[in-house]
Amino acid sequence: MTDYSGCRIGVLALQGAVSEHMAQLAALGATAVAVKHVAQLEQLDGLILPGGESTTIGKLMRHYGFIEAIRQFAAEGKPLFGTCAGMILLAKAIEGDEPAHLGLMDIQVRRNAFGRQKQSFQTALYINGLSTPFPAVFIRAPYISKLLSDNVQILAEINGSPVLARQDNLLVCAFHPELSTDPRITALFLDGVRNRLEAQ
Numbered sequence: 001m002t003d004y005s006g007c008r009i010g011v012l013a014l015q016g017a018v019s020e021h022m023a024q025l026a027a028l029g030a031t032a033v034a035v036k037h038v039a040q041l042e043q044l045d046g047l048i049l050p051g052g053e054s055t056t057i058g059k060l061m062r063h064y065g066f067i068e069a070i071r072q073f074a075a076e077g078k079p080l081f082g083t084c085a086g087m088i089l090l091a092k093a094i095e096g097d098e099p100a101h102l103g104l105m106d107i108q109v110r111r112n113a114f115g116r117q118k119q120s121f122q123t124a125l126y127i128n129g130l131s132t133p134f135p136a137v138f139i140r141a142p143y144i145s146k147l148l149s150d151n152v153q154i155l156a157e158i159n160g161s162p163v164l165a166r167q168d169n170l171l172v173c174a175f176h177p178e179l180s181t182d183p184r185i186t187a188l189f190l191d192g193v194r195n196r197l198e199a200q
Ligand SMILES: NC(=O)CC[C@H](N)C(=O)O
Pocket: 050, 051, 052, 053, 054, 055, 083, 084, 085, 086, 088, 111, 112, 139, 140, 141, 142
C-alpha cells in the first residue's frame, strides 16, 4: 500500500459528512484535520470539501472567510477534492438561478440530478484507470451537466453524465467515496497530494 503518512489533509468541517472522510484518511495513513478556521489552511497539503447541503456550507464559507482563503489555496496549486455538495461548491456554474460559490472548476452542475425515485442509490461504477468497478454511494447527488472548457478530464459517468472528473489540482465526484469501505477514490486524491509534495 502507498505510504501517505506525509500528507496533511484538511476536511472542511462547517457542515456535512466530515467524520467519515477523517476516518478514511486516517485509515490510509494520512493526517486528517477538521478545518473550522481559515488559519488552519496554512498547514495543509490538500483539502476535502465534503458532502452535505451546498447552500448551507456556501453560506458558512462566506461568513467565515473561506471563499477567498480556499481560492488562494487552489491558486497555490494545492489539491482540492469536492465530494457531492463539495463538487457543487467548486463549480463555476450551478443550473438555475443560484450563483456559484468558489467558482473554480470549469463545470456546470445540476443539483439533485438523479430524480426522486433514485435519490439515494449505490452502483458499481466503472472508473478510468481502475481495474474493477467502485461501489459508489449517491445521496441526492448532483452531476456535471456541462463542461465549460477542454481542461476537464472525465473519469466516470452515469448514462453519459460525468460523476467523477479532474481539472489540474481539482478533483470532484458526485458520490460519497468516504461511505464505501473501498478507499480507492480517496487514494486517487492522495496520490495527487503525494506527487505534488515529492515534486517540491
Ligand atoms: N449528499 C450531498 O452532498 C447532497 C448535495 C445536496 N443535494 C446539495 O445540493 O447540496
